[in-house]
Amino acid sequence: MKSKIIIIGGGIAGLSAGVFGQKHGFETEIFEMHTVPGGQCTAWKRKGYLFDYCIAWLMGSSSGSMNTLWKQLGALSEDVPIINTEVFIRNVNSDGQEFLIYKDMQKWETYLKSIAPEDEEAISRMFSIINKFSFSGDVEEIMKPKPLRRALPMLKILLKMWPAMIPMMKYGKKSCGQFIKEMGFKNEFLRHFLEQMYGDENFSATAFLMMFSLFKDNNAGYPAGGSLNFALRILNKYQELGGTLSAGKRVKKILIEDGKTVGIKLDDGTIHKSDYVIAACDLHTVIYDMLDGKYIPEDIKNAFENWPLFKPLVQVSFGIKKRIKEKQMINNYLVPIKIGATEIDSYSISNYSYDPAMAPEGKTTIALRFQSPYEIWKHLENNPYEKEKEKIKEEAIALLEKAYPGIKDFIEVVDVATPLTDIKYTGVYRAAYEGFMPTKSNINKIINPMIKGLDHFMLAGQWLFPGGGLPPSALTGKWAIEVFYKKEKS
Numbered sequence: 001m002k003s004k005i006i007i008i009g010g011g012i013a014g015l016s017a018g019v020f021g022q023k024h025g026f027e028t029e030i031f032e033m034h035t036v037p038g039g040q041c042t043a044w045k046r047k048g049y050l051f052d053y054c055i056a057w058l059m060g061s062s063s064g065s066m067n068t069l070w071k072q073l074g075a076l077s078e079d080v081p082i083i084n085t086e087v088f089i090r091n092v093n094s095d096g097q098e099f100l101i102y103k104d105m106q107k108w109e110t111y112l113k114s115i116a117p118e119d120e121e122a123i124s125r126m127f128s129i130i131n132k133f134s135f136s137g138d139v140e141e142i143m144k145p146k147p148l149r150r151a152l153p154m155l156k157i158l159l160k161m162w163p164a165m166i167p168m169m170k171y172g173k174k175s176c177g178q179f180i181k182e183m184g185f186k187n188e189f190l191r192h193f194l195e196q197m198y199g200d201e202n203f204s205a206t207a208f209l210m211m212f213s214l215f216k217d218n219n220a221g222y223p224a225g226g227s228l229n230f231a232l233r234i235l236n237k238y239q240e241l242g243g244t245l246s247a248g249k250r251v252k253k254i255l256i257e258d259g260k261t262v263g264i265k266l267d268d269g270t271i272h273k274s275d276y277v278i279a280a281c282d283l284h285t286v287i288y289d290m291l292d293g294k295y296i297p298e299d300i301k302n303a304f305e306n307w308p309l310f311k312p313l314v315q316v317s318f319g320i321k322k323r324i325k326e327k328q329m330i331n332n333y334l335v336p337i338k339i340g341a342t343e344i345d346s347y348s349i350s351n352y353s354y355d356p357a358m359a360p361e362g363k364t365t366i367a368l369r370f371q372s373p374y375e376i377w378k379h380l381e382n383n384p385y386e387k388e389k390e391k392i393k394e395e396a397i398a399l400l401e402k403a404y405p406g407i408k409d410f411i412e413v414v415d416v417a418t419p420l421t422d423i424k425y426t427g428v429y430r431a432a433y434e435g436f437m438p439t440k441s442n443i444n445k446i447i448n449p450m451i452k453g454l455d456h457f458m459l460a461g462q463w464l465f466p467g468g469g470l471p472p473s474a475l476t477g478k479w480a481i482e483v484f485y486k487k488e489k490s
Helices: 012-023 064-073 105-115 117-132 151-160 162-171 176-183 188-198 205-216 226-240 283-290 298-306 382-403 419-426 470-489
Strands: 004-008 027-032 043-046 049-052 087-093 098-102 244-247 251-257 260-266 271-273 276-279 313-320 328-334 337-339 342-344 347-351 364-371 411-417 457-459
Touching (some): 004 012, 004 260, 012 027, 012 226, 012 470, 043 226, 043 411, 049 226, 049 313, 049 411, 064 226, 064 470, 087 188, 098 105, 105 117, 105 188, 105 205, 117 162, 117 176, 162 205, 188 328, 226 244, 276 470, 283 298, 313 382, 337 382, 342 364, 347 382, 364 382, 382 411, 457 470
Parallel strands (some): 004 027, 027 244, 087 328
Antiparallel strands (some): 087 098, 251 260, 260 271, 328 347, 337 342, 347 364
16 A cells, blocks of 8 residues: 655645655645645736746756756656747846846856956956856756765765855855955946846855856756746646645644654645645745644744845736737846835836747737835735735836836736735745745755654755745755655665
8 A cells, every 4th residue: 555645735846746756656645725736836817818927047947957857847848948038137227227137148248348348357257157157967966865865976976066166165155245346346337237236245146156157058048838837737747647636725734643744634624644744835834833833943943033035026917919029038127116115126027028828929928026025015905905006006007108108008907916915825924935035144054854853744845945946846845755765665
């Protein structure tokens, strides 16, 4: 008789655990609070338009161990085109000056030297550091959970990665802002834009360098069809392998007997028994609600007390009954402004014309996004909440009209998603859509997925890695299964 694993959460971590659980011979069932899978990796349809909430670029889109993992999950295949626009971000400041970020790092280096010839040496030094980073190769042993890694293969990988390890060690404890200052750029225009975009004195320099190293390796493309279709392909793989998704089922408690998890209790009071439980959902909810705060490891306690969270997003999505093409994925406006009750330093407008799945033929999906503190939203409900959404809608239309004069006459659909929308459908703590912010002090830390004193239980998901995102979600789901499989075989 097969051992049963209950997986809480049908996001990428839960789906990954499900796929690998089925492949390893377990009986698995995923309980997902929403009616559709994907978690933060999602989108929603309005009158034929698809409004995407997640992927702008994907680590492992073309090569390396992460690419292998995506293919094992069914998320990527030869049938899924990978899209790379020439310009990734077009930045515009208050004076209307433009600053471009290319996906092709050679092209970006040439561009930077053309606008700041006096900084040629500093620019070359920055790209030399970026070129030394590499996260695109075959690092299969690192893709295993720590208890299962073998010494000799790990040593070989570390030797192979040594050129990347040197700058990682040097800049691992530095912020993005410190890194940019150390480059010593003289050109005021270049320094202005880099500091406005990446000058955060808390955000990790390693995260900054890793992103551009993936661009350099052409390994951070966009999978056609977007986020929801990405998740649905994994679901299809899971169900083909015989897995069960129970959607629209919110887990209230994790059941424990003699220090071992034995199942779950749902909101409706029904109980489901299992041999193992994987919590692949919101970490705060698991620790403080589902486990009643009885199992709080020191690393998790420290993280919630001291690590900053990603600031929530507001997304205003537009369905435009007109084809509007652009050469860049994102327009980033570095302009201090107030939208609704939120005062911001910047907002972005993403034009999805590069992906035909996002809108009906001859039409365009556009999304305006900005960060908005959770404190603004936590007490809003009913009429005040609807008024705030309406004010945001009106002001977002005005900003879109400013970016595309005359567009308001072609607006067919407007949809406002707030931090409370994210919480409603995913249960994410304080609407921190990517969990903990990667800082100079936590970038090299990982939360232990095993909790001392609680057997037959594993954590999975982006909360375990500062910076969050899809790769650690998929990876930790796989890890949980491999640990349980070893336990079964021992």
